[in-house]
Each structure stands twice: as structure tokens, then as C-alpha cells.
Amino acid sequence: VSGSLSPDAVAAAHRRVAPYVRRTPVLTSTLLDAWLGHRLFFKAEGLQKIGAFKIRGATNALLSLKEQGRLPKEVVAFSSGNHAQGVALAARTLGVKATVHIPEGSSPTKARAAASYGADVVFAKTRQEAEERTEAARRLGAHLLHPYDDDAVIAGQGTACLEALEDCPEPDAIFAPCGGGGLLSGSVLAKELASPSSKIYAGEPLAGNDAARSYRSGGIVRLDKAPDTIADGARTLAVGKRTFPHLRRLDGFFEIDEPDVIYWTQWLNHLLKVAVEPTSALAMAAACAWLKTQDAPKRVLVLLSGGNIAPEAYLRIWERDRLGEVPSLG
């Protein structure tokens, strides 16, 4: 089944989810364009419902099941972050009970948000325990909604890129952050459909570069433990069996160090005035790394995945003022 998903699945997903998700704006910054000498377009999924693109995949998965007459009574998921909120809200929208298993130590803000959307939130001691409980619930009849290793989730996430390509047609290159690979896989399909000549690249934390290593080696590399990166959406241990075939068709990976993640988190929040979480800064840092290799002015599309920043993350992000150092490719 892996890799069998077609670009048309993203168009179908968009028709399905459009009534339930926000059409987020594509933002620009005159100052930034002047400093870099290129034109940058930012798809602001921080302004999406739940503050991240994840609502798209969860909504498409449940609506697809409903179309097939297989809408479950209960969905279950494990997540330390945005996926929990996406599942909670999508389930409420469709009148389905949701249970999310969240490892202790995850952001209490995200857990509270999932609960406020009506999900049962169950804390587990570890990520492994959360996964085991999810699996147990699945065996008892609940539908498991995987955060990325699911074709309907991948197609749903791709709708963010598809919309952006309507507002910013045929960019020279597209950049997105890589966690489990759901957003990137959907974006590969979206650009094949809407802008086949565009290049597409991933930004991944250097501290957790399993996807880049998988891309280079041709086989899925799995980390032993969650990487220590401020980009909490990219703390996944490995990409999925269903995302990897799409990720192999990327034009490349850029591995981003932590100071660069923080630098671009500061600057994007400062310039765009919308919440930009560190994971999204990976895409911008990747775009800069690519632009440094270009001779002529380019138009690039940067997919900003979300805007959920925990209080303690604000303190780490702004510990040292990086705004004195103006962006430049020099």
C-alpha cells in the first residue's frame, strides 16, 4: 500500500475539509524580501484552528471514514502535541468520542486545549506506555488515528500546500519542516498536482536528523530516544512506512542547528506578527540555506506549520536577543 497515494487524493481531501478548516493567509514581509534579495511567501498555519495544520489530516481521516460508512464511535490517538488537539476538535465536529494518550512531560497547554475540545485526556508515564494504551483501545474497537503514518492524514495535511500554491502559484521552491513526514508527504503530492516544476525541500533539526539520514541511506533510520531540540514538532523517532516513499521524492534535506531554529523563530515572530513555533522556523532556515546557493532572485514558499508555543518555550526562545543581527545571505 505504501506510496500508492495519488496527488488527486489531496484535491479530494481539500474538497472534503474546506468547510471545516480555515483558509489561512499567505503572508509576506517587504523588509525581509529586501534584506534577502528574494521573494518569500509564508503559509501561516499558526492561524489555523487548533493553531496548527494537524486539524487538516485528522478531519480528512474522519470525513473519509464517514463517506465510506465507517465512521467510528470512538477515535483514539497518542500525541504530545498538536495532533492531540487536531483529533479532539475533528472528533467533536463529527460527533465522535475521542481519547488522547499524552506522555507526562508534554506541554500542559496542549493537553488542556485537547480537553477543552472535549477529548478524554489520559496521561501516560512514557511515550511507549501512551502507544501501548492506544493500541489496547484499538483492539477494543476504537479507531486509531496515527499522527502521520496514515494515507488519509497525509492527504489532509497536503491541503495546506495545495491552498498555498493557489495563492502563490509556481514558486521556484517549497520548504516545510520534517517531523514524522505527514506535512511533507502531502506537500510532495500537492506540488505534483499544482506546481510540478517547483522544487521541494525539508528542514529537520540536526539534533534529530533521522529523516535526512533515512533519505540518504534509502532505509528508515530510527532514533533510540526523542531528540533534544526546541522544535517540539520534530521530536519524532522515525518517519513512517507510509510517509517515507513520499519523502524519498523530495529534492533534498537541510539539517538545521538549534541556534538557527531560535534565530528564525525570533525573526519570523517579529516580522510577521503571527505566532510561529520553532518547528516552523526549520522551514525558513532551510529556505535560507538553499537561497545561499542561488544566483538569481527566487520566489519561495515556506510552510509555517503552527503557532503553538508553550510558556517555557517562550523563555528559551527569547533568552538572548537575536534581533540585532539582521537577516542576510552574505
Next chain:
Amino acid sequence: VSGSLSPDAVAAAHRRVAPYVRRTPVLTSTLLDAWLGHRLFFKAEGLQKIGAFKIRGATNALLSLKEQGRLPKEVVAFSSGNHAQGVALAARTLGVKATVHIPEGSSPTKARAAASYGADVVFAKTRQEAEERTEAARRLGAHLLHPYDDDAVIAGQGTACLEALEDCPEPDAIFAPCGGGGLLSGSVLAKELASPSSKIYAGEPLAGNDAARSYRSGGIVRLDKAPDTIADGARTLAVGKRTFPHLRRLDGFFEIDEPDVIYWTQWLNHLLKVAVEPTSALAMAAACAWLKTQDAPKRVLVLLSGGNIAPEAYLRIWERDRLGEVPSLG
């Protein structure tokens, strides 16, 4: 001349500035409305050019002079914040030289932004020195653009409220922060024009409540030194001769303590996913204080003045997590 400004001046200002400023969105939060039991509408001027409403007044002032055939060769202003950026960008748009005098100790981020818009930025040792140098430049022929004590500036700031009243017609009440009173004065005029039955209230820091005291006493109260508040847009010493007559027509003032400013800065940034500066949180805190006195569900419009947050302000804002305490009027 004081108080001679008519509501029509705001409509004229809107026709003038509309091609040069952004029509910012009015945002809502389903969660917040559910928690408070009222409907709240937020005019997001943080998404305005320069990240604050101040571009409106500066642009209207220069365009008005141009209409009268009196466009100056040079404008000069003193400001520690958003007004400097507004003057810099408006002057560049109209091809006028701008010099802004900024007291040392002001946010370097805002000074840099003014410089990046092409203004000459001159640092002064104190606010008084900045004002004196501005006055000296005025005597040499430059046009002084006051941050609030200027009818064209007041009319320009009112366009934010006028637009918001188109998107959110006839709210029960309107709330805005009070610094020098420019935004509030323009908003009083805008609501007389577009929604005369709406109430309109100010939020001011308790630590610098000169305007509330002026309102109560009927004469302008002047502070000896800049108040110690995180709401840096409200560190003015006194309201202006031209704003005070409008401020007297407000329905009331709410004096907000610092923990409340920080609480609402955290929550508005968290819920709306756009940058909301502490000064804007004054308006929300005032809205809550008013809503506590209401028996029936209300529709309220909150004018969020800007989204410029200095790096050191982020650290003060997020020093202690307030998101565990869900908003409530109980």
C-alpha cells in the same frame, strides 16, 4: 481649536489612508466566548504595517498636508516606540525626509525598524532632550508630527475603529487602551459616526493612571515621570490638549494592575495566534471588568493596538505561566 474635530474627519481620513494601510482582520475565539459567555471581537492592529495602528495617524497627517499643498520637505518626531516607525514609513511613502529623536533606553528593536524604513534616528539622553531637539528642528522649518496631540493624527487613528465597526456592527461596547489618547479620541469620533449607541471605555495602567484621574477631575493631570508599567505604549506623562476633550466623552475608565496586563497578554497571544503587545491587553482587561457588571450576554469590540514586543518584554511576559488559570468572569 480643541474638540473641534468632527466625526466626518475620521471618514475622510479613512478614504485618504485606505490605499496605504492594511485593512486588518477582526478575530474571534470560540473557546474564549464559551468561557466568558459573551461574544468578543478583536481588531488586530498588530497585523498592521509597522505592527501597530500608529501608521494610520502619521499617514493621514502627511496626506492632509499634501492635499493642502503644504507637504513639508522634512518631518520630525520624538518617540520611544511605535510612532517613530509610523512617521518613518509614512514619510518614506510620501517621499519626505524623516528624523526621529529617540530617548536612550528605548527599545532598540523599534529604533532599528524606524531606521530600516529610511528615517534618520537620533538618540537623545532623555525624553526631554528628545523633545527639545524636535522643537529645535521644527523652528528650523521641519514639520513636527506629534504622536497624539494633533487633529489629523487623531482622525487617522480613528480609522481602525471605523473599519472594525464595519466588520462588527453596533457592538454593545468598545474598548481601547489609553496612552496619550489618540486611538481613543479617534474611536470616540468613529463610534459617533458609525455606532452612536455603543458604549466606549478605556483601559489604562493603574501604575500610570493620569488619564483616568484627568477624566475624573476634569483637568489634565500630568505625571512627574514615566510610569513603571509593562504596557510601554501607555507610559505617556499626560494626555493632550486635543485628545482630552474627546476622552471626556468616554463612558468610563478601567485602571488595570500589572498582573492583569500580563495575564491577558499571555492569553490573547495564546488564543489568537497573532502578536498582541501588553498595551493592547489593557483593552481586554477593561472589557472583562465591564462584562463582570453585565447580566445579559454582550457583544464587545476590543481594539488591539499593536503587536510589537521587545525581546526583553517576552521574558517578563512569560516569566510565570498564567495559562493554567482559564479565563472566567466568576
